[in-house]
Amino acid sequence: MVRNIVVLGGSSHPDLVNTVCHLLGIPNGRITLSKFAVGETRVEIQDSVRGKDVFVIQSGCGKVNDHLVELLITISACKTASAKRVTAVLPHFPYSRQSDIPYNKTGAPLSKAPTYNGGKNDFTFESRPGTPGPMDSPGLGVSHGGLEKELSRIALERGADGGVNGADRGKSHPPTPLRRTNTADSPSAASSVNVNEWVPPKGTGYKQWVAQAGTLVADLLTCAGADHIITMDLHDPQYQGFFDIPVDNLYGRPLLQRYIKYNIPDYQNAVIVSPDAGGAKRATAIADALGMEFALIHKERRPTRITDRQNATMMLVGDIAGKVAILVDDMADTSNTITRAAKLLKGKGGATRVYALVTHGVFSGDAIDRINASALDKVITTNSVPQDQHKRLCDKLVVLDVGEVFAEAIRRVHHGESISVLFRND
Amino acid sequence: MATNSVKLLTGNSHPELAKKVAERLGIDLLDMSVFKYSNQETSVIMRESVRDEDVFILQSTKPGEELNDGLMELLIIIKACKTASARRITAVMPNYPYARQDKKDKSRAPISAKLLANMLQKAGCNHIITMDLHASQIQGFFDVPVDNLYAEPSTLRYIRENFDYKNAVIVSPDAGGAKRATALADRLDLNFALIHKERSRPNEVSRMTLVGDVAGKIAILVDDMADTCGTLVKAADVLMASGAKEVAAIVTHGILSGSACEKINSSKLSKVVVTNTVPHEEKKKGCAKLETIDIAPTLAEACRRTHNGESVSFLFSHAPV
Numbered sequence: 153m154v155r156n157i158v159v160l161g162g163s164s165h166p167d168l169v170n171t172v173c174h175l176l177g178i179p180n181g182r183i184t185l186s187k188f189a190v191g192e193t194r195v196e197i198q199d200s201v202r203g204k205d206v207f208v209i210q211s212g213c214g215k216v217n218d219h220l221v222e223l224l225i226t227i228s229a230c231k232t233a234s235a236k237r238v239t240a241v242l243p244h245f246p247y248s249r250q251s252d253i254p255y256n257k258t259g260a261p262l263s264k265a266p267t268y269n270g271g272k273n274d275f276t277f278e279s280r281p282g283t284p285g286p287m288d289s290p291g292l293g294v295s296h297g298g299l300e301k302e303l304s305r306i307a308l309e310r311g312a313d314g315g316v317n318g319a320d321r322g323k324s325h326p327p328t329p330l331r332r333t334n335t336a337d338s339p340s341a342a343s344s345v346n347v348n349e350w351v352p353p354k355g356t357g358y359k360q361w362v363a364q365a366g367t368l369v370a371d372l373l374t375c376a377g378a379d380h381i382i383t384m385d386l387h388d389p390q391y392q393g394f395f396d397i398p399v400d401n402l403y404g405r406p407l408l409q410r411y412i413k414y415n416i417p418d419y420q421n422a423v424i425v426s427p428d429a430g431g432a433k434r435a436t437a438i439a440d441a442l443g444m445e446f447a448l449i450h451k452e453r454r455p456t457r458i459t460d461r462q463n464a465t466m467m468l469v470g471d472i473a474g475k476v477a478i479l480v481d482d483m484a485d486t487s488n489t490i491t492r493a494a495k496l497l498k499g500k501g502g503a504t505r506v507y508a509l510v511t512h513g514v515f516s517g518d519a520i521d522r523i524n525a526s527a528l529d530k531v532i533t534t535n536s537v538p539q540d541q542h543k544r545l546c547d548k549l550v551v552l553d554v555g556e557v558f559a560e561a562i563r564r565v566h567h568g569e570s571i572s573v574l575f576r577n578d
Numbered sequence: 579m580a581t582n583s584v585k586l587l588t589g590n591s592h593p594e595l596a597k598k599v600a601e602r603l604g605i606d607l608l609d610m611s612v613f614k615y616s617n618q619e620t621s622v623i624m625r626e627s628v629r630d631e632d633v634f635i636l637q638s639t640k641p642g643e644e645l646n647d648g649l650m651e652l653l654i655i656i657k658a659c660k661t662a663s664a665r666r667i668t669a670v671m672p673n674y675p676y677a678r679q680d681k682k683d684k685s686r687a688p689i690s691a692k693l694l695a696n697m698l699q700k701a702g703c704n705h706i707i708t709m710d711l712h713a714s715q716i717q718g719f720f721d722v723p724v725d726n727l728y729a730e731p732s733t734l735r736y737i738r739e740n741f742d743y744k745n746a747v748i749v750s751p752d753a754g755g756a757k758r759a760t761a762l763a764d765r766l767d768l769n770f771a772l773i774h775k776e777r778s779r780p781n782e783v784s785r786m787t788l789v790g791d792v793a794g795k796i797a798i799l800v801d802d803m804a805d806t807c808g809t810l811v812k813a814a815d816v817l818m819a820s821g822a823k824e825v826a827a828i829v830t831h832g833i834l835s836g837s838a839c840e841k842i843n844s845s846k847l848s849k850v851v852v853t854n855t856v857p858h859e860e861k862k863k864g865c866a867k868l869e870t871i872d873i874a875p876t877l878a879e880a881c882r883r884t885h886n887g888e889s890v891s892f893l894f895s896h897a898p899v
Contacts, residue, residue: 189781189806189835191645192676197686216618217650218643224697229688247619363622363658365650368701372653375700376693485617517616 156236157566158201160226162210164219165538168243169209171555176563181206185222193218195225201235205566207382208238209558212246213514213537220246220369224376231377239380239565240373241558243536244512247365249387249483370394382561384536384554385482385511402561403575404482404511404534407552409438411532412478416507422476423447423503427493435480447472449493466496473502483512484533487519491526498527505529512536513549520545582665584885585631589651591640592857595672595874599636602878612651620647622654624662633664634707634881638856639675641835649675649694653701660702668705668884669698670877672855673803673831677712695719707880709855709873710802710830725890727880729830729853729873730758731897734765736828736851736871737798746796747771747822751813759800771797773813781806781836786816793821803831804852807838811845818846827851832858832868839865875899 160181161169173180182198208230210223223240230238366388373381374397381399386392392399412419423445426435432448439446447470477497479490490508497503506528513533515523520542523531532550533539539551557574564571587608588596600607609625637652639645652669659667679690698706699722706724711717717724737743749771750759756772763770771790797817804810804827814825825847832852834842839861842850852858853871862868875898883890 188678190639190641190833191643191835192679192690193646195688201686214618215646217620217647221646221649224693225688225690228690228693229686232682232689233686358625358627360623360625361662363624363654364661365620365654365657368653368657371700372697375696514617516618 156204157207157562158199158204158235159207159209159562160197160230162208162219162222162226164213164222165209165211165243165535167538167540168211168535168555168558171553172209172559172562175555175559183226193222193225195222195229197226197229197233201230201233203234203236206230206235206238207241207562207566209241209243211243211537212248213244216246220372224372227373227376227378237379238377239382239562240378241382241562243384243554243558244514245369245383245386245391247369248391249366250362250364366391367394380565382558382565384534384557387482400561400565400571402557402571404536404554404557405434405438406574406576407534407554407557408480408509408511408532409441411509411550411552412438412442416476416478418476419478420444422478423470423472425449425470425472425477425479425493425497427479427481427489431481434482438480444478445475446470447477449496466492468496468501472497475503476505476507477501477503479506479508481508481510483514484508484510484519484531485514485516487515487522487526490531491522491528494527507532509533513539513542513551515542523548582631584881585626585628585633585664586636586881587633587655587659588636589648589655590644591648591651592636592638592672592854594857594859595638595854595877596636598854598872598874599670599878599881602875603882612655614647620650620654622651622658624658627662628659629663630665632666632668632885633659634668634670635659636670636672636877638671639673639833640857641833645675653697656698656701656703666704667702668707668881669703670707670881672709672853672873672877673833674708674711674716677716680713680716691716692719705884707877707884709853709877712802725880725884727876727890728894729855729871729876730762730765731893731895732853732871732873732876733800733828733830734762735897737762737766741796741798741826743768743796743798745794745823746798747790747792749773749790749792749797749799749813749817751775751799751801751809755801758802762800769795773816775809775812781808786812788816788820791820792817794823797822797825799825799827799847801827801829803833804829804838804850805833806836807834807841807845807850810847810850811841814846824848828871829853831856832861834858834861834868839868842867 157178158181159173160183163185169180184196186194188194208223208226210219227238227240374395379397381395384402385404386401389401392401416422424435424439425447426432427449429450436446450467450469452465479493481490484490494506497506508528508531510533514537524546528548530550531548534552534554536554543549543551561571561574584603584605585608586600586605587610589612596607611623613621615621635652635655637648640648656667656669676690676694679688682689704722706720709727710729711726714726717726743766747769748759748763750756751773752775760770771788771792773786773788775786799810799813810827817825826849827847828851830853833856842865847867849867849869851869851871853873855873876893879893879898880890
């Protein structure tokens, strides 16, 4: 019975919630989301959920931690209000991968101040950082106060748009997010350190490691009371195994495939390119489905002294000379991967046009600036993450609507029907 | 005697308190970094081993936009230590967040304090140390042991040293805090009074009446937390109108959000004393009436005693030297 369904929207993506409710033919679930004076999240649900099938739609974008806590509290509130089943719908799943430290335009990590002692520093252009910015005196242990100040300073600089640096375009100096200094009041400390010269504290022999929050988020969702998860294009499909509850990992691929078929002229002669080795499987699946050629960009991880800094460590495997190249990836966050790939494809590769198709267009930090200045001709993404801001700042952006996919999934899950139709390849 | 050592970790919520606790314990904070990626996800990097160690993670609530960030930092650090094979993980939360959302007082209200308890335990926490929980029944939300420390001994010492307390009256600004205020009044052998208030909306107070006598005395308002300070300011007005010589406020958690500092400055309160469970150093610049009671020694002592397997009950009636 349609009347037994309630769709509640979090504050991360109201447009998608409206689309889904409209397609389902039900009114939006009435919910008020705000914060108490102290900063604690406040959730008030006006509709009754007793005995109902509740879907809470929240994407892991923008202020990720705030949205995650909002989602958890909403799920918990529905559970204690005797909802029959609570499903968490996360178009973009947060903490599903280990993110990159932000980089500036030349590819050096922005975990230090952008003023360098020229010549002495050797940079690598790996998109995955080896070690984050070093500490001046390792072992001090307290790098927190400086970070806090830096983050609040950055927040003030960036404004309230969730991290897109459009406002800074007029400035001559590159934006400086996340400068990690050792002490709260020594901005000069960061400028003299070099990411490749970090030496671990003597005598420990201990290799530092980054905490993975993946299982934690899965556990938190389960313990808040979610009975079911619906998401799209998880970075690792194995992530479904972290849960004890059913997870529906929808595919964004049919949407992207349809775009290629109907919007890229002469697509059979184009080449699908994977911007890194990890995404090869993803790219070959699309290439096979559409009967197209495939190529791969391989990044070498050895730091080298290089003259042609941008491309020396990236190799193109396959041939795209004189062809249209279509980059395919699941996510574009800092957009380093796709912009550097585009440069390689147009430069050494000889491609005529370069498209980038990504499912999740997070575009955090100065990614939009980077895309605008890059060799990419068009970037196609979905609205799993809100794209209004990004579209205003980037002419190359095309946004595909995933509202239909999620609305159909929710409808079928609610009625207990199969959703395999959404996994078809046509 | 323990065979492993104490490791003290902290996030970004209250670095000053963490430093003080570390100093008191005679150790360094663990070498680690907690920051945010550009997509706003939190990252925790550990540079020391915690395998088989007794880990204490100090994280309080930071009022403002970053409160939920502090919460996620705490959960991720707990999980990180769990996967790093720490022997025991204790979360030291001087101020427990979402403590006021502890009951379903209207339809579909979330019991966020219970959710947080579940999340902490799910992340891998074995023990909680906190101070002056808003409702001590929150201890029952946990299956792991919870040490609810008291700021009362430190508060007592402060009153004895800084007030002409023989001429004072302990006043509770609401009926809920009567128990707390009477306990303090008994220890100091002073009279007690109560202010009865009606609350129409959260963070808003309407009418207040005084029960008891404060004429010619120093009225000391005692409460567990001061958030928007609407309660304290109105209470001060009522007490001065009832003939009190001076009105001061002593609260454990000085959250002081929104325009609290302006309210205090323009109020009849002579001073507002808070402990450093919640960071507030910035606010002191704008509010001369604000003073701090340092409870870092209490927290450090609790950690030390927990690690050594000694009794913590000493701290319920004595402030560490």
